[in-house]
Amino acid sequence: MTTDSVMQRVAAEPAGPARAAAFEHALDVLRSRRDEFNEQRFVPSEFIGLLKRAGMYRASTPAMFGGEPMDPSSFMRMVERVSAIDPATGWVSSFGSSLVYFAALPLETQQRIYAAGPDVAYAGGLFPMQKAERVSGGYICSGTWQFASGCRGADLLGIGLMGGPESNGMPLTALVSPEEVDIVENWDVAGMKATGSHAIRADRVFVPEDMTFTRGGTPQIDEPLTRYPVLAYAAQVLAVVTLGAARGALDHVAEVGASKTSITGGAAKGNRPAYKAGLARAEAELRSARAFFYDITDEVWAKATLGEPILDEERALLRLGATHAAHVGRTVVLNAFDLAGTGAIYENHPLQRYLRDALVPAQHAMLQTGTYEAAGAVLLGMDAGIPSFP
Known part of the structure; x- marks a missing residue:
């Protein structure tokens, strides 16, 4: 392209x-x-x-x-x-x-x-990695790639290619324009519906070699943000979505709990001991996970700004903070759902949005339960056991 x-x-x-x-x-x-x-x-x-x-x-x-x-x-x-x-x-x-x-x-x-301006929306459908045909000056790409979140509003799309000798076996991302590929509308899910994470299909699209890169590869620009751990950041920006979902869910149950009466005309839900204690515990859990998440982010960012080496242990803490945020945020939303009672089972209930969406981030490969073990391994000086971790 x-x-x-x-x-x-x-x-x-x-x-x-x-x-x-x-x-x-x-x-x-x-x-x-x-x-x-x-x-x-x-x-x-x-x-x-x-x-x-x-x-x-x-x-x-x-x-x-x-x-x-x-x-x-x-x-x-x-x-x-x-x-x-x-x-x-x-x-x-x-x-x-x-x-x-x-x-x-x-x-x-x-x-x-960036010639047309710095405001660029990018979406990538990287998996499964496809074998491309190596030709003079680039690659001929064909295949279907899943999970291209935001592809319907992107300026540029990425597709994943198997690596070869030219990339030392590392997988490549090839950039294509939306006009060169088809979007396969197969996003039929219960949670994160609006992400539009459809598949991308290409049929013998030529991609110049200079429009390919290794994700997390050596940056050609030295600025603070290019020094910040790129794969850890990729996990963090997904995890923070769950923190936001948890905030929205707790704000809702707090608003409902502050009402004078319940829907049945009886005592307000907020007057019940279990409601008050449950809301307080959920608030504490959310704020604690959030504090760890942003605290380690700012610690590592300070080193990136100064150009200081960032240790594997610090990268592992970034990943740990992201995983913990996704899992705690999910638990907080489930706690809010529990406090809301029977009414929350209806599809039009405000908590349904947060419930369905908050279940998804912790399912992502970068935030699944196994990343707790990987972070612990790195902190102990052991092999993480997961590719590209931390």
Whole structure:
């Protein structure tokens, strides 16, 4: 592909009050349209445009190409706020961080990608890795790739290729334009419906070699965000979605519990000892997991900013904080569901959104239960037993 096919992009508002107002506007629109997004099973490109105006899609573009890279905590707090309204949209917004992968591309390629502006929405359907035909100057790619979250609103798409001698056996990501591939609408799920994580299908698409990269490969740009552990960040931006979902669920049960009477006309649910204690414990668990999550993020970011070496133990703590956030957040949402009682079983109940979506992040390969063991192994100086960990 060539990047000439990428359309003129929506640009972020100027940093400061205008951009902050754009973010609040996007949140207001999301509150009114989240049911629509879930029913149609994707976040539309015009809403991605609102998030671009809020700066979320230049947050990982290198400064040398006009980006305004955000520190991970600041970016993830934005994702968390989106997720507290609709976790599935939060999941899509989290990929505003994914341009860090592009730092492994040749500088000339990056310059072409950002020529139309730094606000780029990227989505990748990387698995299963497909064997491409090596030809002069690049690859002929065919196959179907699953789980391309946000593909319906992306400017660029990634597909996964098996690695060869040219990549030392490491898998490659090949960049294609949406016009070159088909989106196979197979996203039929109970949770995270609005992520639109459909499959991508290509039929003998040529991809120049300079439009391929190794995910997590050596960056060609030295900026603080390119020094931050890229694979750990990929896990973190997904985990923070669960923290947002948990926040939304707890806010709901707190609001209901503060009501004067229950739906039956009896004592308000909040007056019940189990409700008060359950809400308090869930609040403490959420805040504790969140504190660990952001604390280790800021510790490692400080080292990245100073250009100091980041140890494997610190990378493992980033991964541990992400896994713990996803699992604790899921438990908190289940606790909120329990407090809500029988009414929460109805599909139109507000907690159903958080319940269905919050179950998903901890199922992701980067956040599954086994990553607890892998983090513990690294902290003990042992082999993690999981590829590309930490």
